[in-house]
């Protein structure tokens with residue numbers, strides 16, 4: 001509860017948004033500099049999109065879709081390990097195509113099973129090289145894929161999925177969208193190859209709770225920045241919400257792709273062999289199904305799953321990577337630069353798709369900059 005008296009309570013920092021960006025910064029400011037932090041979120045929980053909770057059946061699920069922690073940054077691992085132990089987990093994804101469920105990213109097994117072949121790695125490399133289309137310049141996300149695996153595999157695995165996921169053709173999307181998806185000619189079927197791949201042992205929310213469990217941090221859920229009014233004062237504002245919303249959409253809204261999550265519990269122990277199965281076919285309305293027990297290691301006689309339906313309406317999840325959107329963001333970024341007393345960070349504050357580890361690194365770097373010039377704690 002916020003104070004309602006005439007004397008507003010004063011904090012050193014107001015942090016808007018209690019996702020990774022906000023929680024990491026709040027924890028650092030409070031524990032390392034002794035500053036008083038008010039952390040607010042308009043949702044009813046900590047953790048932003050990485051929030052997890054136990055559903056009605058008692059299964060630990062991710063409310064905003066599957067979040068798999070992977071990184072090569074030792075510093076990020078060391079930092080988060082203060083607040084959680086880890087469960088080793090290697091993420092695997094299958095794509096449901098032509099009546100089979102095949103490893104994704106495309107690898108040796110994918111090619112052999114799709115075409116009924118028994119190639120070795122060298123054979124798979126030659127197979128792909130023979131199909132790859134040489135292009136003078138890679139302009140779109142379609143070009144990236146076609147130049148690696150050719151038209152047919154592009155159509156089978158990427159075309160429909162990309163259209164559903166982004167609501168536009170891969171030819172209209174920045175090459176960064178598919179540049180992150182590798183193609184392998186060995187049988188490695190791990191989705192990520194980062195050095196460190198794991199899940200927080202007791203879930204993300206438990207980790208966030210430990211991060212903000214500090215006498216200098218006050219967390220207020222169900223609290224929108226726009227509704228704070230004059231009830232509190234702060235010396236500096238860190239805003240991890242949407243930068244365009246902060247400025248009243250003065251240049252127009254930044255385009256985002258959203259998702260509708262359909263969560264269900266089934267009366268069976270397992271549904272699918274891996275945590276995530278993709279559905280690239282255009283006639284299937286969802287893009288993927290997640291089964292959480294694979295991620296969390298939980299044992300339970302029932303299983304909880306989520307279907308993801310991409311949509312233009314709803315919470316802002318994925319900034320749409322297209323040149324005109326980057327140009328629009330640049331106008332907001334310039335306005336943000338000229339706004340004293342406010343720092344914009346996190347994936348919504350900087351209109352960038354970041355993985356969790358990147359957001360942690362971003363907040364740690366921001367904290368290091370603040371610490372260099374930090375005023376003494378206000379003692380309020």
Ligand code: FAD
Nearest residue numbers: 017019020021042048049065067068225241346347355356
């Ligand atoms: P968020 O988690 O979005 O937190 C921002 C918070 O700010 C939100 O809780 C919001 O309610 C709050 N807020 C916004 N405006 C206001 C306001 N005006 N007042 C009060 N509160 C406000 N990353 C990975 O590393 N691995 C994965 O497997 C992975 N899977 C993902 C799957 C999906 C479907 C999505 C959408 C993202 C995934 N990510 C994954 C990315 C990950 O979610 C982000 O890196 C991370 O959540 C970013 O943290 P953040 O704090 O910047 O933003």
